[in-house]
Amino acid sequence: MNSDYTDQLNKAMESIEAAFRRNLSLTRVIITKINEVVHELTRVYRYEPKIKIMNFCGTHEWTVTHYGIRSLIPSSIVLVAGPGCPICVTPSHFIEESIRLALDDITIYTYGDVYRLRAIRPVKGVYSLSEAKAHGASVKIITSIAEAINDARAHGKESVFVGIGFETVASGYARAILSGMLPPNLKFLSVVKLTPPAMKYTLEIHRQERLVKGVIAPGHVSTIIGAKAWHEVSKEFGIPIVVSGFEPIDVLLSILEILRQLVKGKADTVIEYKRAVTWDGDLEAQKMIREVFEVVDDAWRGIGFIPRSGLRLKKRFRMYDAFGEYGVRDVAPGDWVHDLSPGCRCADVILGRAMPSQCPLFMKTCTPSTPVGPCMVSIEGTCSIWAKHRVLDVEAIKDLEAIQ
Numbered sequence: 525m526n527s528d529y530t531d532q533l534n535k536a537m538e539s540i541e542a543a544f545r546r547n548l549s550l551t552r553v554i555i556t557k558i559n560e561v562v563h564e565l566t567r568v569y570r571y572e573p574k575i576k577i578m579n580f581c582g583t584h585e586w587t588v589t590h591y592g593i594r595s596l597i598p599s600s601i602v603l604v605a606g607p608g609c610p611i612c613v614t615p616s617h618f619i620e621e622s623i624r625l626a627l628d629d630i631t632i633y634t635y636g637d638v639y640r641l642r643a644i645r646p647v648k649g650v651y652s653l654s655e656a657k658a659h660g661a662s663v664k665i666i667t668s669i670a671e672a673i674n675d676a677r678a679h680g681k682e683s684v685f686v687g688i689g690f691e692t693v694a695s696g697y698a699r700a701i702l703s704g705m706l707p708p709n710l711k712f713l714s715v716v717k718l719t720p721p722a723m724k725y726t727l728e729i730h731r732q733e734r735l736v737k738g739v740i741a742p743g744h745v746s747t748i749i750g751a752k753a754w755h756e757v758s759k760e761f762g763i764p765i766v767v768s769g770f771e772p773i774d775v776l777l778s779i780l781e782i783l784r785q786l787v788k789g790k791a792d793t794v795i796e797y798k799r800a801v802t803w804d805g806d807l808e809a810q811k812m813i814r815e816v817f818e819v820v821d822d823a824w825r826g827i828g829f830i831p832r833s834g835l836r837l838k839k840r841f842r843m844y845d846a847f848g849e850y851g852v853r854d855v856a857p858g859d860w861v862h863d864l865s866p867g868c869r870c871a872d873v874i875l876g877r878a879m880p881s882q883c884p885l886f887m888k889t890c891t892p893s894t895p896v897g898p899c900m901v902s903i904e905g906t907c908s909i910w911a912k913h914r915v916l917d918v919e920a921i922k923d924l925e926a927i928q
């Protein structure tokens with residue numbers, strides 16, 4: 525990397541820092557506006573003292589927690605997390621299958637968080653890929669499929685890439701497969717999930733109570749699928765949805781936009797994250813995803829099956845498919861068993877029905893160094909984020925209890 529490029533990058537980062545993270549005057553203006561709109565809403569929503577807004581994505585939960593956004597906004601606005609953490613929602617079944625492959629002398633490529641994820645049932649006494657590695661299995665942590673491809677090419681042994689993630693990574697997987705980059709010894713295990721069906725499922729749960737009044741939609745995913753993917757959801761559930769960036773100013777502006785729409789009785793999909801997201805999204809990436817994958821009903825950890833919420837390789841790519849090649853069983857609705865440890869409330873946390881500190885295991889038996897549930901493992905997991913920021917948010921619990 526030459527020094528000109530580094531200088532430019534540093535300057536750009538400084539500008540972002542100044543505009544989005546240390547911009548106190550703008551922060552004050554937005555918070556004043558939020559307070560004004562909430563005052564107005566109190567008149568409109570006299571019968572409902574609390575307004576619940578779901579920040580769907582784990583990275584938004586990080587921003588909310590890291591920058592203390594809950595403490596900046598009026599207590600009548602309750603921010604709850606959503607199911608936007610791919611590691612948290614990957615069924616135990618696929619962790620178990622990956623452990624089985626690893627113990628059968630197949631090299632497993634996986635992201636760092638997946639490595640530590642604990643299965644609900646052991647395979648030959650082994651509960652995680654990290655334990656499998658300790659037993660001598662070949663488990664390699666990678667940061668991209670390209671890294672797995674290069675390594676698999678170099679050693680030539682039978683290997684499987686565990687393809688976890690949402691639409692954001694699906695296009696990269698599709699590109700690698702379409703361009704024939706995968707060597708014959710590397711198979712792909714697709715456990716990719718789709719976010720709009722999960723958002724619909726979550727909002728359906730809350731529909732009866734009518735407590736979730738708006739959603740901060742995932743910015744990364746929307747760069748691929750576009751804001752239009754949320755339009756149908758906002759209309760079906762009659763709530764505003766704002767596609768937000770990940771800086772604190774982005775999140776505050778998104779909250780303000782949701783509140784403003786509530787005052788006007790609107791339910792539109794709006795892009796706050798205009799520097800990265802368009803209405804239509806990345807059409808080329810969408811085309812590649814459609815070409816490589818078929819949409820299936822899929823299981824979400826702790827939740828069960830959500831219709832048309834997962835991606836599997838199409839038959840014409842079966843030569844890359846770990847399901848066929850290594851007899852990996854797909855999970856079927858009839859086989860579904862609850863896959864969280866006793867006491868773990870991860871499903872409630874990711875569906876916005878509980879705060880981490882309402883779980884009896886939070887920071888007792890379940891900690892970042894001894895995670896019990898998947899939400900404590902992933903860096904995007906709400907429990908992990910709260911634990912690392914030492915949030916034992918009594919006020920947040922009171923707020924949530926007040927509206928349950």
Ligand code: SF4
Pocket residue numbers: 867868869870871873880883884885886887890891895896897898899900901907
């Ligand atoms: Fe599950 Fe641990 Fe979170 Fe409780 S604190 S919900 S056990 S991940």
